Amino acid sequence: MAKVISVTNQKGGVGKTTTSINLSAALVKRGQRILLLDMDPQGNASVGLGVDTEELDATIYDVLLNESTAKEAIVSTDSGVSVMTANGDLAGAQVELLNEIGRELRLKKALLSVQDDYDYVFIDCPPALNVLTINALVASDSVMIPMQCEYFALEGLSALISTIRAIRETLNPSLKIEGLLRTMFDRRNSLSGEVSKQLQNHFGDKVYDAIIPRNVRLAEAPSYGEAAISYAPNSKGARAYVHLADEMLAIAKTKVAQVSA
Secondary structure (H helix, E strand, O other): OOEEEEEOOOOOOOOHHHHHHHHHHHHHHOOOOEEEEEOOOOOHHHHHOOOOOOOOOOOHHHHHOOOOOOHHHEEEOOOOOEEEOOOOOHHHHHHHOOOOOOHHHHHHHHHOOOHHHOOEEEEEOOOOOOHHHHHHHHHOOEEEEEEEOOHHHHHHHHHHHHHHHHHHHHOOOOOEEEEEEEEEEOOOOHHHHHHHHHHHHHHHHHEEEEEEEOOHHHHHHHHHOOOHHHHOOOOHHHHHHHHHHHHHHHHHHHHHHHHHO
16 A cells, blocks of 8 residues: 655745655656645646646546545656646635535545555645645655755744644544655755754754755756656756655665564
8 A cells, every 4th residue: 555645844935846746756767656646726736747737527626525536536647657636626625625524534535545556645735734734644644844944944844843743643643754855955055054954953864865956957847747857857956856766765665674574
């Protein structure tokens, strides 16, 4: 059964969607079966992988409202990543689910029918704590936190950790932090280095060795409907996400070995 990982941060503009797209595509290159769930009403993860969000028979909105199955909302992309798509309709789900009993469990239940088809499921979350994000966290085994190494990012991280604790105490006791990913990193900025050290001191091996730099190719790729590792495979950004994918697979292999020992 696939491991389900929410890619989330309550602060916007930290590289959640860029990470979701490029890590998914990098893992496909390593032979993994990947499903990416677009839980943001803007549909950026879908568009960034070349999906026409206005020409869809079913989206994650229909899945959450029990009007479609998970399989019906999944489309294949040229990158090899399967995407459960989203568009502007998803914004309405927040209102329509407001008074529904068990609304926090809709996504978890829907995923049960497709989890055996994949190795990893990534959920690209919106930059807010709402019913969509809660559905994602309840459905997930763990949380990956992309963050910039700047002062205000640390404040946002504190709020997110509190949210994860609250979800763990009420709706998903097994929810863990998968890892913290330093994004948009500028080695010339002394503050970036200072915040990076604080993260490593506090979270230890939960901070990935892979660091995602500021990179023009990462920003350009979505406008061509491609992941950076196919659009500009030799760019620093693309290579950083391949490093992250390899690091994740190595960590997973070590954990399996430890359980088997």
